Amino acid sequence: MKVLGIWFGGAEACNKNWRERTAKVKQKLGLWGGRSLSITGKNLVIRCEVLSGLLYLAQVWPVPRSYSSEITRAVFRFVWGSKMKRVRRTAMHKSLDNGGKNVPNVALTLMASFVCGCIKLCVDPRYVGTKYYYVPRFYLSPWLRRMGLAPLPRNTPVSWSLPPYLSFVEKFFKTNAFDHRAIRQWSARNVLQALQEKDVMDTVGWFPEQTVQFIWQNASSPDLTNRHKDLAWLAARGALPVRSLLYARNGSSTPRCPREDCNGVESGAHLFAHCGFAKKVWKRMEGTVLRCMPSSCAMSPA
Structure with a gap:
């Protein structure tokens, strides 16, 4: 028997409800996946389109582990745009100040x-x-x-x-x-x-806690666009889709830089600073960068 959109009666009523809702979640995420959204935009989709429909059912039927795992996999495939996860899920659920991206923990919320x-x-x-x-x-x-x-x-x-x-x-x-x-x-x-409140701030390399806190605050600064926030956060996490990362996960045939005059391993630091092409770009942009920086942060010509 279906009452107010929820099936009751029989031992399979719980599974029937969650099987139908899980299929709808996958369908919605598949439609939204075709759009070029930032992680912040995808979080909004998850909260409004996914959780809003599941919380109503979760008031009546507890979500079985098999379906909560299936929904979680679909959510993170939507966030990353593929099956490859570049940052662990527990870190993604953390707040911005602790080094996360505030991705809703759907299973825990339900x-x-x-x-x-x-x-x-x-x-x-x-x-x-x-x-x-x-x-x-x-x-x-x-x-x-x-x-x-x-x-x-x-x-x-x-x-x-x-x-x-x-x-x-x-x-x-x-x-x-x-x-x-x-x-x-x-x-x-x-x-x-x-x-x-029990979450602890994730570290960044060997930097002290005060510096790490400053890094996460800058990565989520309101002065940045959502795209720039994602770029800064992925760079701090060491999760940019560079060749060294893709090669380690069988996503690239070589970890080397694609520039013809460069044979270094393409890491995040190599991409932005050590590559010969990156040095040329910084050299040409030096005047513009210095003009945009506050006077207290002015760099010497050296």
Whole structure:
């Protein structure tokens, strides 16, 4: 039976719902993939076109791991435009200040939405005495007591084992350790914010922490266009599609620079500074670059 766009009834109802939604996600991402978008633009597509349709279903049915993995693969294939991932996914999910690109963690967001919905029905005073209150409370009361979220009721029956449908709640807390007692209003946004506060800033080579922080701030400066932000971030990450990187991942037949008068390995530093052609470009652009720089950063002719 389909109610408000969601299938109910039978053991396969959960899989049927997520199978249909996963197919729609792939279709939408395939249509948007034909456009030349920056990573920031693709993040907006993921939040508006992907998450908006999945969060509604995640309020009712927990997303199985097979479908969450399939959606995650489709999202990152859309972000990179191919199957080759140049930066690890955990780094992509981080905030801009910590060296990430704020790519939504779709699987974590969907699970947080389902878990928060279950807990809210049990601990929010607005739901006490309603028809939505008793079933989740019957199953989750012993677990809520162990977690310190709610007392165990004395005058109503409870279940001492969680059904598969609600075992996702316990798995979520075991997988993601965070200070759940500090959360007053159980919403996916608050839970995700608590998890993001645990993120640490990624390093850049041997640079000290203060310099690395300055690098990430510059890479996401509002003075840059989205394209320039992507370029600066990929350069800091060492993830530019240069030949050395493509060769290491079987995407190029040689790691050498394509310039005829240059036989060096084409890395990011070689591309922008060490290549003979790059030196010629910098020499010709020296006057323009110096005029655009603040007087406090003026460079000597040497």
